[in-house]
Amino acid sequence: GENVEQHPSTLSVQEGDSAVIKCTYSDSASNYFPWYKQELGKGPQLIIDIRSNVGEKKDQRIAVTLNKTAKHFSLHITETQPEDSAVYFCAASRSGGGADGLTFGKGTHLIIQP
Amino acid sequence: DSGVTQTPKHLITATGQRVTLRCSPRSGDLSVYWYQQSLDQGLQFLIQYYNGEERAKGNILERFSAQQFPDLHSELNLSSLELGDSALYFCASSVIPSTAVTGNTIYFGEGSWLTVV
Numbered sequence: 627g628e629n630v631e632q633h634p635s636t637l638s639v640q641e642g643d644s645a646v647i648k649c650t651y652s653d654s655a656s657n658y659f660p661w662y663k664q665e666l667g668k669g670p671q672l673i674i675d676i677r678s679n680v681g682e683k684k685d686q687r688i689a690v691t692l693n694k695t696a697k698h699f700s701l702h703i704t705e706t707q708p709e710d711s712a713v714y715f716c717a718a719s720r721s722g723g724g725a726d727g728l729t730f731g732k733g734t735h736l737i738i739q740p
Numbered sequence: 741d742s743g744v745t746q747t748p749k750h751l752i753t754a755t756g757q758r759v760t761l762r763c764s765p766r767s768g769d770l771s772v773y774w775y776q777q778s779l780d781q782g783l784q785f786l787i788q789y790y791n792g793e794e795r796a797k798g799n800i801l802e803r804f805s806a807q808q809f810p811d812l813h814s815e816l817n818l819s820s821l822e823l824g825d826s827a828l829y830f831c832a833s834s835v836i837p838s839t840a841v842t843g844n845t846i847y848f849g850e851g852s853w854l855t856v857v
Contacts, residue, residue, distance in 0.1 A: 662848075669742060669830055669848035670783070715783060724834075727773065727785025727798045728846070 628653040630718050632731025640739050645706055647734045649716035650698040656718040659692060659699045660728065664713045673714075674701070703736075711738045743767065744849035746831050752855045758819040761852045763831030765812055771795070771834045772814040773846060774806055778827040789814055790836070821856045828853055 629652040639645045651659075657678035662670035676683045676690045676699065683690050687706075692699040703710055713735050717728040743766035753759055765772050774786040776799075785798035789808035800806075803821075808814040818825060828851045834844040 660846075667850070669744070669832075669850045671742065671848065672845055675845075717783075722844070724771075724788065724796065727775075727788065727796060728783075729785070730783040732782050 628656055628718055628720070628726070628729040630716060630729050630731040632716050632734060634734060635732065636735045636737070638737040638739055639706055641706055641708060643706055645701075645703045645710070645736055647701045647714055647716070647736070648698060649700070649718075649731050650696075651718040651729075652697070653718065653720060654694075654697065655720040658719045658722045659690070660717050661688075661690060661701050662715045662717065662730075664715065664733070666712075670715060706736075706738050708738050708740065711736060742847040742849060744831055744833050744847050746829075746849040746852050748852060749850070750853045750855075752857060753821060755821055755823060755856055757821050757856075758817065759821065759854065761816040761818070761829050761831075761854070763814045763816070763833075763849060765814070765831070765833030766847055769833035769835050769847070770812060771836055771844075772808055772812070773832040773834075774800075774814070774816050775830040775832065775848075776827050777830060777851070781827075783830075786816070818854070823856050826854060826856045 632649045660675035664670045689702040713733045716731045745764040771790045773788045777783045786800040788796040806816045830851045832848045834846045
């Protein structure tokens with residue numbers, strides 16, 4: 627089955643700086659790669675996703691890039707703000723998260739230092 | 741607020757017991773997913789239902805079962821509980837089963853904390 631590795635496990639950045647979280651996946655058939663943000667006491671919330679026919683996608687301060695050849699994808703957050711502090715999870719699926727569910731990475735605890 | 745409602749929020753029970761976790765999907769969502777989140781295993785897909793029918797199975801133990809009712813709410817039944825079953829159980833929903841083509845957004849609830857003592 628699919629295996630998703632996520633790095634780093636903890637990332638501390640100064641407010642206003644950029645943050646980058648990287649994930650690699652093992653199943654070349656995976657074609658859907660969402661990123662979720664989980665705040666303390668809450669469930670994961672989808673913040674951005676990308677499909678294998680697209681190399682990059684942006685939504686305001688958040689962007690995701692995908693390299694299918696290398697089987698890795700990354701989350702980029704620019705101009706970080708205190709409210710960006712949370713745990714971020716990457717995930718991969720060959721079925722859009724349906725038939726095989728989403729395989730999640732172990733998460734990155736992002737800390738925004740004031 | 742995702743619109744996915746889970747009850748109870750917290751539950752403490754003893755080993756060997758059985759519990760039921762309840763989930764109401766977002767209004768209009770026909771597909772329900774269950775996930776388990778633990779410190780050692782992370783977030784793991786358990787099972788998916790669509791319009792009352794089981795659609796996909798992940799790493800769900802035989803001691804666990806689920807169902808989706810005609811009103812689309814779902815229940816996850818955990819029996820013969822062990823200490824290792826202590827975890828956060830999430831329900832999620834989407835309009836229709838998310839596929840590689842449709843890629844419907846999957847919305848997660850806030851989870852049910854289960855502690856087995």
